[in-house]
Amino acid sequence: TNGLPLAVVKEVKAIVDEYAPKGFIIGYRISPEELHGKNVGYDYTEALTLISEVIKYELDYIHLSLWAGYNSKPENSEKSYAELFKEILDDKTKLLIVGGIFGEDTATDAIENYADLIAVARGTLIDPNFAKKVTEGKGDTILHKISPETVEYSHLTPGLLEAFSREDSLGLPPLPGGETIRHLHTGKYDI
Numbered sequence: 683t684n685g686l687p688l689a690v691v692k693e694v695k696a697i698v699d700e701y702a703p704k705g706f707i708i709g710y711r712i713s714p715e716e717l718h719g720k721n722v723g724y725d726y727t728e729a730l731t732l733i734s735e736v737i738k739y740e741l742d743y744i745h746l747s748l749w750a751g752y753n754s755k756p757e758n759s760e761k762s763y764a765e766l767f768k769e770i771l772d773d774k775t776k777l778l779i780v781g782g783i784f785g786e787d788t789a790t791d792a793i794e795n796y797a798d799l800i801a802v803a804r805g806t807l808i809d810p811n812f813a814k815k816v817t818e819g820k821g822d823t824i825l826h827k828i829s830p831e832t833v834e835y836s837h838l839t840p841g842l843l844e845a846f847s848r849e850d851s852l853g854l855p856p857l858p859g860g861e862t863i864r865h866l867h868t869g870k871y872d873i
Contacts, residue, residue: 684732691739709778710736711745714763715756726756726763734770743776743799749855751782752792752800764796784808784858786821804857807846810837827859833866844871 691710698706712733716723733744746763748754755762768777780801783789792800806812809825816824825832833843845852846860847867 684735687732688735688739691736691741695739707742709743709745710741711747713747713749714767726759726766730766730770733767737770737772737775741775743778744771745778745780745801746797748779748781752779752788752796754781762796768797781855784826785824786816789816789821804855807838807842808832808836808857808859810835827862828857829859829862830866833863841871844868848872 694708698708710733712729714726714729717725737744744767746767748763752764753762756766759766764777764779771777776798777796778799778801779792779797780803783792783800783802784805789800789802789805802812805824805826808828809815812824815821825835828836828846838846843863844867845854846857847863847865849864851857851860
């Protein structure tokens with residue numbers, strides 16, 4: 683049942699149309715699958731159905747959060763999530779993906795083969811100069827994993843350092859190299 687998500691999109695569009703400056707960008711972020719146990723959540727086919735309705739509201743982009751990586755595929759599918767969603771988008775709606783981009787090589791592959799736009803989340807947490815290094819032709823110097831020696835360079839906030847130095851990363855996808863900074867976990871924010 684897509685009633686609530688579509689009602690939210692409709693209301694956001696109405697508010698933007700009334701109050702935002704011309705050219706204001708609107709997107710919709712979704713995990714293509716959220717399966718928890720046997721009967722809880724939704725699969726990618728249901729997400730595709732929802733997004734095919736969402737794009738009727740003329741959004742600028744659809745943002746896929748791909749925890750398993752930018753090129754990940756649903757079980758029993760020859761196509762990646764990005765390819766499946768790209769097929770249903772119109773010419774105006776761009777596909778933005780995030781997940782598993784830690785270097786210039788994966789960033790290039792993601793943008794050339796999977797999506798119109800990419801987001802670099804954990805890769806930027808590890809190397810806050812990720813984009814700058816790419817644009818300056820220094821992509822080969824991007825840090826690909828966290829280590830005790832690079833924590834200061836990464837400028838993680840105390841909360842992020844606590845989260846990513848935990849064995850479970852508080853349920854977030856772990857940082858590559860995260861096991862090397864476990865000893866930095868203080869438990870200060872543990873509940």
